[in-house]
Amino acid sequence: MRTAWTSKGLVGVAAAALATGAFVGAARAQGAPTAAPAVAPTVPAAPVPPEAEPINDSEGYTPPVEGAGAPSPLSIDGYVDVGFAKAQGNGTSFAPGDQSIPADYGVDTFAPAVNSRGDVASTNSNGRFVNGFLPRSVGIGGNASFLLNTLDVDLKYTPGALPLMVFSRVQLLPRFTGSGDDTRVYVEQAFGRLVPFESQELAISVGKFDSVFGIEYLDNEANIRTGVTPSLVARYTTGQSIGAKLFYRVQIESLQSAVSLNVAATNSGNFVESLQPPDASLTGTPVASGRLGYELNTRGVQAKLGASGLIGPRNDQPLEAAHQKVFGFDARVAVAGVYLNAEYVHVDEEEGGPKTTSLGNFPISSAFWARGGYVQLAYALPFSIGALRKLTVYGRYDRRHAWFQGFTPITVDRFTGGLRLDLWEALILKAEYLDNRELAGAPTVANNVFTSSLVYSW
Amino acid sequence: MGAYPGPVRLLRRVGASAVLLALGACAQPPAPPAAQLWTLFDVEAIYAGGATDDHALAADAGLPGGIPIGHVLDGTTLFQRPALIEATGGSYLTTEVWVNYDQVWMQPMYVPVTGWVDGVPQKLLDANGAWHPVFSVGPGSGFYSPFWQAVYFTVPPGTTTATYTSATQILDSGLPLVPREGWTISIVPADVTPPAALAGGSPKPGTGWLDGAMVSTLKFGERLFTWDPATNVVDETPLFLMVTRDADGNLVQPYLPTVGGLGPVGAHVAAAPRVGTEPIYASYWRLYTVEIPTTARVVADAALQQELDAAGLHDLGFPVDPNVAYDTPSIVGRVLANPTTCTRMDPSDAAFDCTYLDSQAAIEANVDPGAIAATAVTATCPFVTWNETALLPPIVNE
Numbered sequence: 075m076r077t078a079w080t081s082k083g084l085v086g087v088a089a090a091a092l093a094t095g096a097f098v099g100a101a102r103a104q105g106a107p108t109a110a111p112a113v114a115p116t117v118p119a120a121p122v123p124p125e126a127e128p129i130n131d132s133e134g135y136t137p138p139v140e141g142a143g144a145p146s147p148l149s150i151d152g153y154v155d156v157g158f159a160k161a162q163g164n165g166t167s168f169a170p171g172d173q174s175i176p177a178d179y180g181v182d183t184f185a186p187a188v189n190s191r192g193d194v195a196s197t198n199s200n201g202r203f204v205n206g207f208l209p210r211s212v213g214i215g216g217n218a219s220f221l222l223n224t225l226d227v228d229l230k231y232t233p234g235a236l237p238l239m240v241f242s243r244v245q246l247l248p249r250f251t252g253s254g255d256d257t258r259v260y261v262e263q264a265f266g267r268l269v270p271f272e273s274q275e276l277a278i279s280v281g282k283f284d285s286v287f288g289i290e291y292l293d294n295e296a297n298i299r300t301g302v303t304p305s306l307v308a309r310y311t312t313g314q315s316i317g318a319k320l321f322y323r324v325q326i327e328s329l330q331s332a333v334s335l336n337v338a339a340t341n342s343g344n345f346v347e348s349l350q351p352p353d354a355s356l357t358g359t360p361v362a363s364g365r366l367g368y369e370l371n372t373r374g375v376q377a378k379l380g381a382s383g384l385i386g387p388r389n390d391q392p393l394e395a396a397h398q399k400v401f402g403f404d405a406r407v408a409v410a411g412v413y414l415n416a417e418y419v420h421v422d423e424e425e426g427g428p429k430t431t432s433l434g435n436f437p438i439s440s441a442f443w444a445r446g447g448y449v450q451l452a453y454a455l456p457f458s459i460g461a462l463r464k465l466t467v468y469g470r471y472d473r474r475h476a477w478f479q480g481f482t483p484i485t486v487d488r489f490t491g492g493l494r495l496d497l498w499e500a501l502i503l504k505a506e507y508l509d510n511r512e513l514a515g516a517p518t519v520a521n522n523v524f525t526s527s528l529v530y531s532w
Numbered sequence: 533m534g535a536y537p538g539p540v541r542l543l544r545r546v547g548a549s550a551v552l553l554a555l556g557a558c559a560q561p562p563a564p565p566a567a568q569l570w571t572l573f574d575v576e577a578i579y580a581g582g583a584t585d586d587h588a589l590a591a592d593a594g595l596p597g598g599i600p601i602g603h604v605l606d607g608t609t610l611f612q613r614p615a616l617i618e619a620t621g622g623s624y625l626t627t628e629v630w631v632n633y634d635q636v637w638m639q640p641m642y643v644p645v646t647g648w649v650d651g652v653p654q655k656l657l658d659a660n661g662a663w664h665p666v667f668s669v670g671p672g673s674g675f676y677s678p679f680w681q682a683v684y685f686t687v688p689p690g691t692t693t694a695t696y697t698s699a700t701q702i703l704d705s706g707l708p709l710v711p712r713e714g715w716t717i718s719i720v721p722a723d724v725t726p727p728a729a730l731a732g733g734s735p736k737p738g739t740g741w742l743d744g745a746m747v748s749t750l751k752f753g754e755r756l757f758t759w760d761p762a763t764n765v766v767d768e769t770p771l772f773l774m775v776t777r778d779a780d781g782n783l784v785q786p787y788l789p790t791v792g793g794l795g796p797v798g799a800h801v802a803a804a805p806r807v808g809t810e811p812i813y814a815s816y817w818r819l820y821t822v823e824i825p826t827t828a829r830v831v832a833d834a835a836l837q838q839e840l841d842a843a844g845l846h847d848l849g850f851p852v853d854p855n856v857a858y859d860t861p862s863i864v865g866r867v868l869a870n871p872t873t874c875t876r877m878d879p880s881d882a883a884f885d886c887t888y889l890d891s892q893a894a895i896e897a898n899v900d901p902g903a904i905a906a907t908a909v910t911a912t913c914p915f916v917t918w919n920e921t922a923l924l925p926p927i928v929n930e
Binding site: 174203 | 565566567632633634635637638639640668669670671672673674675676681683698699700703704709711743762763764765
């Protein structure tokens with residue numbers, strides 16, 4: 075191994091890889107400190123900045139919480155996610171020759187994902203009617219293209235004397251689709267969090283915040299996620315919504331363990347915004363969701379186990395009686411640089427009224443069922459060679475079985491393999507290949523994807 | 533109390549806000565009406581749940597009284613409803629009812645063929661000479677419709693009618709697909725039958741495949757609907773139902789022949805297409821109400837007058853000469869627009885001087901447009917008789 079790599083040279087390799095679409099490895103900050111699932115997502119999860127020089131070497135010095143010398147209560151963080159992707163075929167999962175309607179009921183439109191948001195290469199159905207079971211699209215079809223996936227700006231305000239934190243995450247999403255410029259400014263999170271008791275790990279958040287369901291939402295942001303794309307079940311569990319949530323954790327030090335409860339009442343539950351709009355309740359009744367978690371934190375093994383549930387009216391239609399029920403189980407284990415994540419999700423949605431999503435209005439909200447999950451294995455190898463901090467290799471297997479009322483159940487799966495490089499503390503390069511397969515019910519279609527992502531954080 | 537009295541106050545405020553949010557929920561606007569589809573499976577299920585034949589479908593969709601399930605299925609036999617079209621008597625069956633659907637879509641139906649002769653697909657037949665289409669959507673879906681586009685695919689030698697049984701299998705086969713004409717074929721419960729009087733005519737019972745399972749069908753034939761080729765949305769044709777006001781001023785729907793149209797309201801389509809002398813009428817209809825003008829009357833024989841009396845609509849009836857009613861049965865129930873000047877009621881009479889609302893043209897010419905209203909109800913109602921004769925399903929090369 076060459077030890078004389080310069081950071082300049084590495085950047086050059088990274089840029090070249092991104093430009094050529096080569097399958098260049100990337101490493102993940104999975105070993106980077108991640109706070110408890112329930113609280114962590116409410117804190118901007120940017121990579122830890124380089125250790126600052128102490129203001130005062132004298133032992134025991136504590137910066138004043140207010141006044142001169144106090145750390146600024148306002149911090150501005152964020153990241154830029156630049157991608158390069160190429161999908162097979164026309165970038166969709168729609169099979170040539172298939173004329174059944176709705177076009178999005180008999181295939182998995184979320185399969186050809188190209189970035190951490192779950193945006194796909196294309197959702198162009200060539201005029202065939204679709205009924206709103208769609209992800210967002212970057213509109214590149216089957217063309218190789220550079221993408222500015224996300225420009226993320228996080229503002230955090232923490233007044234020193236109060237147990238209060240105010241956080242906002244605003245994202246600029248430059249897009250150009252078949253219908254022209256489709257750029258959006260998206261307020262992904264905006265909430266206040268109160269920790270009322272100094273002696274208790276209890277936090278109350280009100281506003282628009284992350285999901286409480288499962289574990290994949292912890293990896294929503296490109297600068298956190300091990301790989302590039304979310305799993306095939308992320309659409310049901312990783313969406314943000316508006317409401318109130320409560321997190322409580324009890325440490326059991328004698329067992330090196332903790333038990334946590336994270337519950338929320340929100341407009342839409344945890345479906346992604348393209349499926350259920352989070353910014354208004356369409357039924358007038360909140361959706362309840364929660365996760366009961368167990369953590370084991372020993373020197374050699376860290377493990378997190380959880381069971382999640384969601385119940386309430388589906389927020390893509392107006393009828394309060396049209397319920398959705400979701401439950402799931404998750405596990406995350408870290409041993410000797412190996413990270414195992416697994417999750418199972420079970421979704422039942424009753425038939426409702428006219429459908430409204432962030433993508434528009436549609437005539438029917440059909441009854442829908444889905445069962446699926448994923449297993450992800452990653453190995454992170456720490457380095458300290460020039461700019462290189464970590465190399466991570468990862469693989470994930472997803473499987474999803476789903477069906478709309480009256481339509482053929484479809485079963486799809488996906489193998490994802492990728493590499494990630496962490497450079498310095500503020501640059502991540504990752505690349506992966508998605509092998510999407512239609513196992514039953516859905517026509518076989520060329521919808522595999524190569525995608526990569528260069529993430530700058532500040 | 534914890535360490536932060538201030539935050540506790542804030543907590544209370546949060547709680548108060550939650551209460552306000554909950555109160556705000558009470559101010560939600562009413563939910564828009566939900567779209568609903570009833571197939572014959574649903575109607576059978578309604579009967580099985582203990583409902584009687586006057587149980588109404590689409591009761592709150594602009595059609596007074598809705599559609600009684602007895603006017604769809606009489607037990608397991610399809611109900612044959614009298615109608616008028618092009619000023620002639622006929623009848624139709626009802627197999628599906630939609631409410632609050634702005635549009636319904638034609639779906640693909642895959643048909644295996646052994647080849648093509650002069651551009652005509654040679655359907656793969658079983659030992660009984662029957663062909664079995666493969667349907668892409670089942671009647672359990674809100675997107676099901678009996679309006680199918682035949683998509684032909686040529687199968688290799690040795691293929692049987694049980695080889696291809698699902699749409700996915702056909703799409704995965706990679707065989708070239710040739711989309712062609714539209715068919716009206718309802719997927720129905722196996723025990724549902726047309727009225728015995730229609731034996732040999734339309735519809736033809738058959739079977740097809742859906743997701744690997746055999747399903748029962750009723751074939752009403754080709755060319756009974758048109759569609760927008762860009763969207764596959766099936767074109768609607770108006771079906772007019774006569775309504776009037778009762779003593780309390782409420783609209784009611786007396787049981788009278790409906791009137792089938794030939795094209796969109798105001799389009800003034802002159803005549804329906806024909807195969808030989810047999811007309812081809814639409815099978816997908818938007819139901820419209822027509823408020824009977826206050827000066828009009830309904831031609832009533834003794835039985836109909838009795839029904840009108842029972843409904844409190846005694847004055848609506850206009851007596852008919854029993855001999856005329858015997859010669860032209862479809863005259864009973866027609867709405868007579870000029871009862872004060874009508875003297876010769878038989879349309880075949882050379883001195884005929886009556887104006888009946890027995891066609892779309894007659895309705896549009898004699899009724900105030902404000903008295904014609906579209907409902908939120910659409911239905912599959914293929915005509916099965918016309919001019920006292922059973923219609924054959926318009927099927928080419930079968």
